[in-house]
Amino acid sequence: MSSSIEKLKEIFRKFPTVGHRTAMRFVYYLAKQPKEDINELVTAILQLQKNVKICQMCFNPFEGQELICPICQNPARNKNILCVVEKEADLQSIENAKRYNGLYFVLGGTLLMMRKEDISKLRIEELKNRINKSSFSEIILALNPTPEGIATSVLTERNIRETGFSGKITHLARGIPTGGELEYTDDETLQSAFEGRK
């Protein structure tokens, strides 16, 4: 196999949910595209790299000149509640459901085994700093009801308590299918999961 095909395939393989076969399909698809379309794609990726930043408070990517994203900056949001999610797509689903009005924190992943190298990839220390600098009355652990999400939730709760946080720590109500992900949950189910949290 030629090296440019192999190289691009390996790049696509790193994308979430993309396996060998899909990666190869992407490569063959691109090989057939006209030059202008390829240039447009390259430009869009470069623009993304140039314009999109990670929020210093919640770690959600956003486009803008400030250091803090529009959600963290919004004076209408409830600054007493923090919702911890695994990944950016989960935050987006919760926003789309329009039921939650507090702030967020993107943990950046999950873990199944409590391995040190995996734990160090999560933003646990950043979360503890955030809690220490704020005065939240409630922290919602909105992790996915998957084995990885549950393990991560347990670890996160323990770390939150270590900061001396004395407020409420809540979890989303059942209703999100076991093994399911917030990302693929419909708005109505998400709304009731937030309303019934405990």
Ligand SMILES: [Zn+2]
């Ligand atoms: Zn933010």
